[in-house]
Amino acid sequence: MGEALHPLLARQLRRLGLDEAAAPADDQAWACLLQRVARAYAEAEQDRYLLERSQEIASGEMAELYAALQAERDLLEARVRERTDALQLSQGRLSSLVSLSSDWIWEQDDTLRFTYFSEGLKQATGVDPAQLLGKRRLLDSVVDVPPDVAADHERRVTARLPFRDLVYCLGAPGSRGAYISVSGEPIFAADGSFKGYRGVGRDVTHQRLAEQQVLKLARYDGLTGLPNRTMFMDELERTLALARRHGTAFALFFIDLDRFKNINDSLGHGAGDQLLTVMAARLRGLLRDSDLVARLGGDEFVVLLDGTVDAAALAHVARKALAAIAEPVLIEQRSHQVTGSVGISRYPDDGADAAALLKNADAAMYLAKDSGKNTFQFYTAQLAAQSAQQFALESDLRAALQRDELLLHFQPKVRAGDGALAGMEALLRWQHPQRGLLAPGAFITLAEDSGLILPIGQWVLSAACRQIRGWRDAGLQVPRCAINLSARQFVTDTLVDEVAQALAAHGLQADALEVEITESVLMSDPQRANHTLQGLHALGVRIAIDDFGTGYSSLAYLKRFPAQTVKIDRSFVKGLPLDRDDAAITQAVIAMAHSLGLEVVAEGVETQAQLDFLRRLGCDEVQGYLPGRPVPAAKLQARLTSRQAPARAA
Numbered sequence: 001m002g003e004a005l006h007p008l009l010a011r012q013l014r015r016l017g018l019d020e021a022a023a024p025a026d027d028q029a030w031a032c033l034l035q036r037v038a039r040a041y042a043e044a045e046q047d048r049y050l051l052e053r054s055q056e057i058a059s060g061e062m063a064e065l066y067a068a069l070q071a072e073r074d075l076l077e078a079r080v081r082e083r084t085d086a087l088q089l090s091q092g093r094l095s096s097l098v099s100l101s102s103d104w105i106w107e108q109d110d111t112l113r114f115t116y117f118s119e120g121l122k123q124a125t126g127v128d129p130a131q132l133l134g135k136r137r138l139l140d141s142v143v144d145v146p147p148d149v150a151a152d153h154e155r156r157v158t159a160r161l162p163f164r165d166l167v168y169c170l171g172a173p174g175s176r177g178a179y180i181s182v183s184g185e186p187i188f189a190a191d192g193s194f195k196g197y198r199g200v201g202r203d204v205t206h207q208r209l210a211e212q213q214v215l216k217l218a219r220y221d222g223l224t225g226l227p228n229r230t231m232f233m234d235e236l237e238r239t240l241a242l243a244r245r246h247g248t249a250f251a252l253f254f255i256d257l258d259r260f261k262n263i264n265d266s267l268g269h270g271a272g273d274q275l276l277t278v279m280a281a282r283l284r285g286l287l288r289d290s291d292l293v294a295r296l297g298g299d300e301f302v303v304l305l306d307g308t309v310d311a312a313a314l315a316h317v318a319r320k321a322l323a324a325i326a327e328p329v330l331i332e333q334r335s336h337q338v339t340g341s342v343g344i345s346r347y348p349d350d351g352a353d354a355a356a357l358l359k360n361a362d363a364a365m366y367l368a369k370d371s372g373k374n375t376f377q378f379y380t381a382q383l384a385a386q387s388a389q390q391f392a393l394e395s396d397l398r399a400a401l402q403r404d405e406l407l408l409h410f411q412p413k414v415r416a417g418d419g420a421l422a423g424m425e426a427l428l429r430w431q432h433p434q435r436g437l438l439a440p441g442a443f444i445t446l447a448e449d450s451g452l453i454l455p456i457g458q459w460v461l462s463a464a465c466r467q468i469r470g471w472r473d474a475g476l477q478v479p480r481c482a483i484n485l486s487a488r489q490f491v492t493d494t495l496v497d498e499v500a501q502a503l504a505a506h507g508l509q510a511d512a513l514e515v516e517i518t519e520s521v522l523m524s525d526p527q528r529a530n531h532t533l534q535g536l537h538a539l540g541v542r543i544a545i546d547d548f549g550t551g552y553s554s555l556a557y558l559k560r561f562p563a564q565t566v567k568i569d570r571s572f573v574k575g576l577p578l579d580r581d582d583a584a585i586t587q588a589v590i591a592m593a594h595s596l597g598l599e600v601v602a603e604g605v606e607t608q609a610q611l612d613f614l615r616r617l618g619c620d621e622v623q624g625y626l627p628g629r630p631v632p633a634a635k636l637q638a639r640l641t642s643r644q645a646p647a648r649a650a
């Protein structure tokens with residue numbers, strides 16, 4: 001046996017006390033050996049089996065585990081992929097939003113220095129981020145933040161609070177003065193320490209400009225483009241504050257267009273607007289840039305003249321303004337002329353505050369109007385008293401209607417030939433509780449300007465009709481009675497109806513009444529006047545042209561209107577018979593009127609010489625102090641003759 005024995009066998013031999021070189025000692029030992037060898041094989045087999053089995057089991061488990069792990073990994077991978085996709089999507093979304101949006105994102109570090117701006121900033125505002133990066137908060141270099149807003153912002157930032165919609169104007173170099181709105185939130189690290197701010201910005205220039213436009217609209221008059229009352233009052237306050245501080249003076253003009261209401265009423269609002277626009281431009285063009293011209297409303301303009309309160313200089317400006325206003329205006333292919341009235345107040349002499357200065361300039365303007373229009377007045381304490389009286393008079397007049405203080409006087413019109421009563425004219429009077437009996441000259445303009453003329457006119461109409469009815473009922477023969485109509489009444493659409501109703505209400509025929517209208521009423525809006533006149537004419541009411549000769553129209557022109565009578569104005573009669581011009585005019589008017597089929601009444605006949613002269617010229621009727629002054633109804637009654645008994649029923 002040259003080869004070495006298998007160790008297992010060698011081990012068995014040793015256990016049996018057998019030498020590997022020697023032969024077994026006996027059979028028993030052999031048998032034992034064989035037995036043991038066999039057992040050893042069996043054991044070895046068993047061992048191998050166990051090993052294989054455990055290996056088998058282990059690898060099965062491993063495979064299972066592996067499969068599980070695999071599944072887990074797949075799941076994880078899928079999730080990661082999903083997340084990555086989602087993240088990519090949202091990043092893409094964000095970055096395209098950031099780059100597409102006109103808004104931008106910004107970041108600041110803990111010292112509030114800018115560290116980042118997205119594209120949008122430059123696109124929206126034109127500001128290069130490079131100019132801002134590393135710089136501290138923009139608020140240091142901005143304009144247009146109201147102090148309270150700025151203070152609130154400071155407070156929030158110091159307290160590390162979020163802020164929203166802070167709007168300011170970027171005055172940064174190279175920008176075009178963009179208005180931006182920013183919102184931001186503080187950034188905190190995990191340990192709670194402040195890391196800076198992050199936020200968004202937005203260009204709001206368009207919005208801001210639109211807001212400013214709206215604001216501007218609120219401060220300027222839409223029609224004329226002039227500053228309106230709001231802006232004017234602001235400027236006046238500002239000027240006042242400066243004048244108080246520096247001890248300087250300034251003046252205020254209050255300008256009102258005379259008879260603007262007539263034009264507006266008769267030609268329509270379009271024409272009125274046109275007129276106002278022209279006037280606004282003229283006033284603006286006339287004054288220096290430093291003077292503020294504003295429209296307070298209606299036909300009221302104001303001028304703030306900063307610099308001089310010298311009376312001569314102001315009078316010069318006022319005259320220029322009046323001349324500019326009085327230039328003819330072409331509206332709807334017709335030339336119109338309006339005039340203005342100017343009232344002037346001065347700081348500090350005529351008022352210490354805006355309200356007083358304005359009120360006093362207004363009062364002075366009213367006095368300018370009263371003293372014949374197309375003129376100017378400085379405010380004085382004496383004028384103040386007068387104007388207070390005017391104001392009082394207006395409220396008195398309002399009350400007069402209710403308190404029944406109005407009454408009519410009647411003035412006869414007689415035939416020039418034989419002096420027989422041919423008609424009469426109702427003339428308005430006001431029994432003022434303090435000032436006594438007032439003639440229309442004292443209050444008719446006021447009534448017209450305040451609009452009170454309309455209810456007053458209606459009162460006159462029905463009072464005249466009532467009086468005629470009363471006389472008739474008393475059995476008296478009443479010749480036609482004339483009432484005067486003012487321009488304001490003439491442009492209402494209801495006049496013809498009102499006359500018809502008044503006649504009907506008192507059971508009168510139309511020929512009981514005559515209306516007198518002045519030339520100027522016809523001339524200011526001929527078409528409309530003619531329309532109303534045709535209506536009255538159709539009713540059967542007689543029409544007389546009053547104050548003829550004062551309105552620059554010709555009789556031939558007046559013939560277009562359905563009038564039956566002209567009344568030669570008192571001013572021509574006055575010079576008769578000696579004044580050659582008056583005589584010539586009167587003669588011509590009478591001759592022409594007759595040739596046109598019109599009757600002629602001469603007004604203001606005070607002397608026998610006038611009457612004789614007019615009689616010779618063939619004047620039809622005369623009216624004046626000679627044939628009879630205006631008198632209360634009861635007095636005129638004496639001149640009315642009784643009717644024959646049977647006529648009483650009418």
Ligand code: C2E
Nearest residue numbers: 427428439440441460484485486604605606623624625630
């Ligand atoms: P008018 O219609 O021309 O009336 C004639 C005016 O001349 C009246 O003045 C009358 O008193 C005055 N008068 C008459 N005869 C003479 C005279 O011989 N010499 C002088 N110096 N004056 C004479 P009054 O009553 O003061 O009225 C003035 C104007 O007021 C009227 O002028 C008329 O335009 C207006 N008026 C009068 N009543 C009314 C009315 O009810 N409504 C309207 N809208 N106006 C009226």
Ligand code: MG
Nearest residue numbers: 425484516546
């Ligand atoms: Mg009259």
Ligand code: MG
Nearest residue numbers: 546547567603
């Ligand atoms: Mg008259």
